[in-house]
Amino acid sequence: MTTEMTKESAPTTMTQAEPMRAPRFMPAVDIFETPEEYVVMAEMPGCDPKGIDVQFENGELSIYGRIAPRELPKAAWLTREFEVGDYYRTFNVTESIETEKISADYEHGILTLRLPKVETAKPRRVEVRTK
């Protein structure tokens, strides 16, 4: 699977009710291939499960995750090593995928996508008729 990261493009169609906020981070991903499907595992801790949006259009897979409200102080920081923000990343998928069968699960802050491959046409046996 060819993967390409595009930083600038934002999805043109959003299924969630609220508008997308300017995302801050690209999630780290592992991408695997099994005989039946591709598996994408993205690290997106702290998301609101209802705020996760997955789109697959014209061979481009995009994932967006909205952060759930998090208590962060305005002052009194002792150590501040990471920022909190929404996630967004896109991938180009050149192989044929059964788009209706794409599944997405969010657990322990990991978004796991499964993209089943299109079943290759099974060999057909042609019966030869003789007179």
Added chain:
Amino acid sequence: MTNGIDQLHWLREQVGQLWNGGVAAEAGVYPAINVWDDGESFRAEAELPGFKIEDVELVVAGSQLQIRSRRTFELREGWTVHRQERASGEFSRTATFPAEIDADKVQAALKDGVLSVTLPKAPSAKPRKIEVKVLGPVK
């Protein structure tokens, strides 16, 4: 996408350099931690995607908190890797606070990959209100 992305890339680079076949990162940078003071307690937060609370060891001693865990990666049979960015191996981070902690009252939760730790300050560390008794006039 400016500062946040650059920071993330830097962090990933650091992680990539430190993690080789399970080498423990003693003065590690993973996971990144945020620590603040909310008056009564210290609060610490770390992002640990993929971890459950049972997988994480928290050690509190004096004015320090140590966060330890490991993630082992095993490739399943028949699977091939196209991209691997998630870190694995052992890690350990220590946060030192400016005051003593009441170790018995520390609470921690890990939800959706975010570890939140509340560390109440030891009574001796909290500002104490001293009541002043007014004595009668000095004779």
